[in-house]
Amino acid sequence: xxxxxxxxxxxxxxxxxxxxxxxxxxxxxxxxxxxxxxxxxxxxxxxxxxxxxxxxxxxxxxxxxxxxxxxxxxxxxxxxxxxxxxxxxxxxxxxxxxxxxxxxxxxxxxxxxxxxxxxxxxxxxxxxxxxxxxxxxxxxxxxxxxxxxxxxxxxxxxxxxxxxxxxxxxxxxxxxxxxxxxxxxxxxxxxxxxxxxxxxxxxxxxxxxxxxxxxxxxxxxxxxxxxxxxxxxxxxxxxxxxxxxxxxxxxxxxxxxxxxxxxxxxxxxxxxxxxxxxxxxxxxxxxxxxxxx
Numbered sequence: 690x691x692x693x694x695x696x697x698x699x700x701x702x703x704x705x706x707x708x709x710x711x712x713x714x715x716x717x718x719x720x721x722x723x724x725x726x727x728x729x730x731x732x733x734x735x736x737x738x739x740x741x742x743x744x745x746x747x748x749x750x751x752x753x754x755x756x757x758x759x760x761x762x763x764x765x766x767x768x769x770x771x772x773x774x775x776x777x778x779x780x781x782x783x784x785x786x787x788x789x790x791x792x793x794x795x796x797x798x799x800x801x802x803x804x805x806x807x808x809x810x811x812x813x814x815x816x817x818x819x820x821x822x823x824x825x826x827x828x829x830x831x832x833x834x835x836x837x838x839x840x841x842x843x844x845x846x847x848x849x850x851x852x853x854x855x856x857x858x859x860x861x862x863x864x865x866x867x868x869x870x871x872x873x874x875x876x877x878x879x880x881x882x883x884x885x886x887x888x889x890x891x892x893x894x895x896x897x898x899x900x901x902x903x904x905x906x907x908x909x910x911x912x913x914x915x916x917x918x919x920x921x922x923x924x925x926x927x928x929x930x931x932x933x934x935x936x937x938x939x940x941x942x943x944x945x946x947x948x949x950x951x952x953x954x955x956x957x958x959x960x961x962x963x964x965x966x967x968x969x970x971x972x973x974x975x976x977x978x979x980x981x982x
Contacts, residue, residue, distance in 0.1 A: 692838075699839035706773050714774040718767040718933050725766025726759055738975040745901045745966060760971030764929060768813045771933070772844070775851035778816060782823050786816055786935045793939035794824070797923065803881035805911055805920045809889035809962055810974040812929035815852055818885045820937060822853035829855035829877050831886035853885075878914055889962055891978045896952060900959045905979045912954035915945055922954075924961050928969055 709717035729735055738761065742754050771778070778785055788794050797804060806828065808817055818830040830853050835841040848856050857877070858870040877884065888908060898907040914920040922943035928936050943957050966973050 695837040695839055698837055709770040709773040714777050715933050717770040721766035721770035722763040725762040729762030734976040741975045744903055757970050761975055764972045771813055772847055775847055779819055779851050782820055786820055789936050789938045803920045804883045804923050805914055806885040806923050806925055807888045808925045809965055810887055811969055812927045812935055812972045816935055817925050817927055819852045826883050828853055828883045828885045829857050831857045833859045898955045898959050903980050907955055909951050909955050911958055912951040926965055929972055
């Protein structure tokens with residue numbers, strides 16, 4: 690049954706991608722924003738989105754919550770459409786993507802330490818790894834393969850071709866194809882290569898750490914990388930403005946002391962994620978099931 694479902698999803702998405710390619714980058718982004726604002730509220734995950742917003746902002750008014758939901762779906766649509774224009778963003782990265790504090794960017798290049806760049810699914814999050822790759826950080830990006838077996842190869846190819854060639858799939862229970870993803874990641878960590886990944890998705894393994902005052906199963910790998918291999922934990926922020934333009938901010942690094950352990954470092958990372966969400970709630974993808982409800 691899933692096979693048939695995935696096939697029809699694949700056909701619909703490919704048709705959508707063709708339209709987006711023909712419309713051009715700005716028109717397709719605007720088009721997808723309108724479509725997703727209409728379709729999003731009809732999807733089952735919309736209910737979860739509203740529940741998640743209430744967890745993060747328990748005193749939020751309904752009007753404000755609806756604004757966040759509508760803006761989220763708009764950004765979701767824009768990001769989806771922009772997969773067809775990743776080549777454009779890579780060629781024009783200095784035109785459409787700017788760094789708010791370039792001095793910190795140069796400082797990172799001279800660190801001579803391995804760096805874990807992390808962020809959440811804000812704005813067009815794919816552009817973070819793309820920008821780092823274009824600026825010679827030689828990163829490997831961890832990603833979660835799609836469940837749709839027809840669509841996933843296309844998305845993987847787009848990422849490798851236009852974002853960064855070193856793509857590492859997360860290990861997914863029951864999918865043998867990706868069982869070596871963890872081994873590949875561990876090898877790169879031991880070699881102290883720069884890594885980039887999102888820290889806001891639902892995970893199947895990790896530790897329970899507070900996120901907006903409620904326990905959430907959280908990946909503890911960043912803390913282990915910092916403690917065992919000396920990785921710098923570098924948060925990045927990205928914000929969309931004027932439809933298809935973006936600002937990247939090199940935020941303050943996570944400070945680690947001799948008293949820190951895996952739990953405390955992971956809490957610091959979740960606190961940073963909270964800060965990002967509070968600053969930019971309309972451009973974060975709230976549909977990820979971070980809490981058990």
